[in-house]
Amino acid sequence: MNSIAPVFSIIIATHTRASLLERAILSVRAQTFPHSQLIVISDVHDRASYEVASGALQAGDIFIERSGSPGPSESRNLGLSVVRGDYFIFLDDDDSFDPEFLANCAAQLAVRAPDHKPEQFFYTNLDVVNEQLDGATIVTQQINKIDITSQDPSTVYVKNFVPNNCVIYPKKLAAEIRFDATIPYEDWDFILNAYDRMPLQHLPIYGPKIHKNSSTEAEQRGKSNESTLLQTYLSVYGKHPAPTPQVAMMRQNLFASLGLDLDALLRTA
Numbered sequence: 001m002n003s004i005a006p007v008f009s010i011i012i013a014t015h016t017r018a019s020l021l022e023r024a025i026l027s028v029r030a031q032t033f034p035h036s037q038l039i040v041i042s043d044v045h046d047r048a049s050y051e052v053a054s055g056a057l058q059a060g061d062i063f064i065e066r067s068g069s070p071g072p073s074e075s076r077n078l079g080l081s082v083v084r085g086d087y088f089i090f091l092d093d094d095d096s097f098d099p100e101f102l103a104n105c106a107a108q109l110a111v112r113a114p115d116h117k118p119e120q121f122f123y124t125n126l127d128v129v130n131e132q133l134d135g136a137t138i139v140t141q142q143i144n145k146i147d148i149t150s151q152d153p154s155t156v157y158v159k160n161f162v163p164n165n166c167v168i169y170p171k172k173l174a175a176e177i178r179f180d181a182t183i184p185y186e187d188w189d190f191i192l193n194a195y196d197r198m199p200l201q202h203l204p205i206y207g208p209k210i211h212k213n214s215s216t217e218a219e220q221r222g223k224s225n226e227s228t229l230l231q232t233y234l235s236v237y238g239k240h241p242a243p244t245p246q247v248a249m250m251r252q253n254l255f256a257s258l259g260l261d262l263d264a265l266l267r268t269a
Helices: 018-029 045-052 072-079 103-111 154-158 171-175 186-195 218-237 245-257 262-267
Strands: 008-014 036-042 062-065 087-090 121-123 126-134 137-144 167-170 199-201 207-212
Touching: 008 103, 018 036, 018 045, 036 045, 036 072, 036 245, 045 062, 087 121, 087 171, 103 121, 103 199, 121 262, 137 245, 154 186, 154 199, 154 245, 167 186, 186 199, 218 262, 245 262
Parallel strands: 008 036, 008 087, 036 062, 121 199, 126 207
Antiparallel strands: 087 167, 121 167, 126 137
């Protein structure tokens, strides 16, 4: 175990995608900021994933092959139980970080300062990397920088605009909230569970990379979730009431733009 306690714990849930997992893990190992813990949870026994992880993990890191139903929610929940860092971040197994990401986070958060007691959680800007398969090789086609500085954080109660690996949570939340596997967009529900407890603040930095490839399992899963989108919104809105009248109005306007009466739908949900 590292002699210096980690500042960041990075949780990667994976499912039989060893080549993508390797890219995600190596992006963590390439960080210029050294004080991190890597937690990798596979929801099935997969020899290739084990070999990728075991070849890259260091002292203090954790690799778990869990039993039970497949899916990222239970894997991430298990990862939350072993967080050691002052902060934790989720990294999907098909995404990655720039090498300077954790160093820039640490500088913005003033970690290890004597009076550093985080009572909020944070989100950053991101790069969307559009890719295409050329045989067995993934080729980058275009990188789009997405600046969400001007986005009002409270609008996450209307629609989730924050990708999973852009959110930085203080350790205390690892003991307080869990993913709900019954909601297709479980990442959104998790963010709102955090926001119900503490403010959300933007950090004006880049570093998270969202890799988009229409042939990957994650892209196909996103398309399959579209069929349950309406019910997902109703479930999330019912579970997390609008924190202000302005947010409530934005929710109503979103549904009205689709020709739907949100209040009537919530009464019958």
